[in-house]
Amino acid sequence: MKKILVLTLALIMALSCFTALAEGIKVGIINLDPSESGYRQANVKNLTDTFTAENGYDATFVTAPTADKQLEAANGFITDGVQYILVSAAETTGWDEVLEAANEAGIKVFLFDRMIDCDPSLYTAAVVSDMRQEGETAVAWLESLGLEEYNILHIQGQLGSAAQVGRSDPLTEKCEAEENWTIVREGTGGDSWDPNEARKIAEAAINAGESFNIVYAENDGMADGVVQALDAAGITHGVNGDVIIMGFDCNKWALEKLLAGEWNYDGQCSPFQAEVIDGMIKTLEAGGEIEGLNELNQIISVEKGFDATTITQEDIDNYGL
Amino acid sequence: MTNQKKWVASLSQLLIPLVALGLLLLFNLFRDPGFFSIQVAVNNSGNRVLTGNLISIIDSASELAIIAMGMTLVTAACGGQDISVGAVGAISGAVLVKVLQAFGGITLGTILVALVVACLATICFKLFNGTLVAVFKIQPMIATLILYSCGRSIAYWINGDATPQLSSPVVSAIGMTIPGIPIPTPIFLVLLVGLLLALVFRFTNISLYTQSVGINQGAARLNGINPVVIKLLSFVLLGVCVSVASLIGVCRLGQLNHKTLLVDIEMDAILAVAIGGNNLGGGKFKLSGSILGAYIIQMLTTTLYAMKVSPVNVKAYKAIVIIVIVVAGSPVVKEKLTQLWKRLRGGTAGARKEVG
Known part of the structure; x- marks a missing residue:
């Protein structure tokens, strides 16, 4: 009897270790459809290559071409209780409510590639191109x-x-x-x-x-x-x-x-914003502060x-x- | 029927589209005679090309004309339409590009092989539609709705790359012009497909069988025609048409975009069949009517663009004209017009019922 108990306990511990390993930082990523353009394809690939389980993430990707589908996905992520949401928005407006809900739920939002028309306090940082x-x-x-x-x-x-x-x-x-x-x-x-x-x-x-x-x-x-x-x-x-x-x-x-x-x-x-965001999330997780943001909470990619x-x-x- | 009567009967079906085309031509003649001017110019690759509205109408309508031919057959045999032609066209394009990439180089030979493979793949998908329609007797619109909604995703799976590029002189020769021949190649492809179908109809009874299946399946079966085979055959021929149209679409831009290749063409194709005076409920059909319908639709678009209507508004104006054409071709209006015609001609003749 004792043996069985020990064995079960050992098994549970081993299992919990295993699940703990699989559990990374929960991230929800909302992007546009990769078939839109070569740019988007490179962008999606950059994100999927960066936010991997090996890199310590438990990432869910949604690619949607329209604003309503994207908002739906964002609401889904909030219900799911992710820790971070990354967004490249199809449209610049209409995001306030969702971002406020995310803020209330304690979820940190990063914008990438495209800006959103809203108060800069609603997102942690925006890694964007200055279009x-x-x-x-x-x-x-x-x-x-x-x-x-x-x-x-x-x-x-x-x-x-x-x-x-x-x-x-x-x-x-x-x-x-x-x-x-x-x-x-x-x-x-x-x-x-x-x-x-x-x-x-x-x-x-x-x-x-x-x-x-x-x-x-x-x-x-x-x-x-x-x-x-x-x-x-x-x-x-x-x-x-x-x-x-x-x-x-x-x-x-x-x-x-x-x-x-x-x-x-x-x-x-x-289209390469994933590494920058990855760095910022790692900094936040380590208890640090993000530096180098301008008054709009942006980091601008240099372009030619x-x-x-x-x-x-x-x-x-x-x-x- | 005597030959003359046959001729009159066939003309009466084409009357509305011919009148519509004539009116459009007249309208443009009064609006701006320069609309019809055709010039020769030399483009970047040093080729002489014909340019002008008429050329661009006939050229741009190529994909539509080819698909409209196939759509006519399916409509005639099944009494319904295949709304998945655009999505399956994207699959065909994806297979084409996949095979070309596997070859590494693009030559006329590899393109032909790729086209044959793409054609076979398209026929498989069309046979799937055909089986649902012919064997399981599902409404064509519902049966083809499946591939309509998932076809473009399948195309994306086949070819993960978002917008694969194909740059080769052969590709631009197919999509644009062959060096030395100033007429756009797609026009020749329409002729080729039309000719092939005409030959098939000339030397087989497929046309007659298709009509009889469309008019009355039971009667056709009693006469020894297998409706299932005829229906499947119409889908196979449509598949070939879709593949050729997709080849044109891919070669035009020299790239494959799953989302936009032949997008929305199904609706225009059905419209072309309807404008051509074909009964959307199946039965008798006329390929020439559908081809005419395709050119009318394109002419309308080009006319509107020439009048500087913004692209956003074009669809609305197009809809108005199309409503007029379709209503003018409807049985009720046709009957009223015939009665009016008879009354004008022979006084009392209009009151008598026609005896056919």
Whole structure:
């Protein structure tokens, strides 16, 4: 009898040890759909590679393309009692209630990649790209070309997303301020940043006889869609062409087009935020304080813009997604 | 029926789509004669290409026209529609890309092999739909709803990569133009598929069998036609159409996007079948009507874009015109119009019932 008792006890202890090992820091991660773009794919992979059981996490991943599904997932995480929630929001607004509920439940929230329009006290830290900075860099590059006329075909991303707003605003402001900057036609690739939609918009503009010398597409895929329409219509583009092609995200294939001189500019948007957040969570768990945040609780990733005339193979290897 | 009567009967089905197309052409002629101009230009890869609204209409409608042909057959045989064509098209594209990646290089040969494999995979999925419809007698819309909702996820499983890139001269030759030929290649692919189906109908009785199964299954069976086989066959042919359309879609952009490849095409395809004057309840059908329907839909879109209607509003305007076309082609309006026509022609003739 005693033997059995000892054995059972030993077994229970061993089991509890085992479960204790399996139990990591409970994290709920809300992202967008990886099939959206090369950027998102790299971003999702970066997170899944970082928040692993070996690294001490018990992470649940949800990828949802729309705001309502994301909010649903966040509510689920709060009920589940996770310790941390990481969010890349489909839309910048509508998060206050959920974030307040998370705060009340003692859950710490990290934003990554995209900002949310809310009081900075509602999240612990935001590791983001400054999308507006990306837009400003692109517009500054465009201005440095010193063209006489800026007739722009503007293809926007998912309307209302931080990436779209940040990349669009500097351009629209510039066009309002300057006489010789005009947006000839504006369209959107929709929620999935659809290259096909971009192609249709460009086709329509070409067939309607609108002449433009700049394509400002808010991601690489949509820039590619426009290029297809230009090729079909016999309009030259790139370094020696009639139309300047601008994209964002720095996919490897896009940078290769830059190197080949078919495109002119690609703005970087770093998808690698997981390591930074991982570091911050480890600091908090060890009882430390997070440092280096600005007044909006942000940590901004440093980003570049690449010019077709100066890009090298080394850049592609280093920065291509 | 004499030949002349046959001709008149076939024309009466095509009357509404032809009139609609004519009106659209006239409208554009008055709005802006430049709408019809076609020019030759040289693009970045140094190829001469034809450009202009008409070319872009015929080119952009290619996928739709091809799928509409297959959809017509399924509609005729099963009396219902397959709403999973877009999603299965994404699967077909995923298989195509997977096979191409396995080969490593892209040549005309590897693309053909990949297309055959993709075609076989698509046919398997379509046979799944077909079995549910023909053997288990499930409503086509419900049976195909399954793949409609999960097809794109399957496509993603096949090919984990979010947007695989295919860059090769062969790909752009299929999706855009072959060097030396200024006409977009997809147009030739539509002709090819149309020709193949026409040949199949010319040398077999499939067309007749399909119609008889669609009109009255029981009677068809009593005459020695197996309805299950005919229905499955219509799904197989649709599968081939979907694969070709998906090949065009992938080659156009030189990349595969599971979410957007052939997205929403099922609705447009059903619409094309309806505009073409085909009975959505099955039975008699006309492929030419559906093809015409596809071009009408695309022409409408291009016209609206040419009028600088913003992309967001295009769908609403499109809906208005389509309601008019579909109502004009409805049996009630048709009957009223025939009566009116007869009254105008022969006074008392309209009162008499037609004896056929």
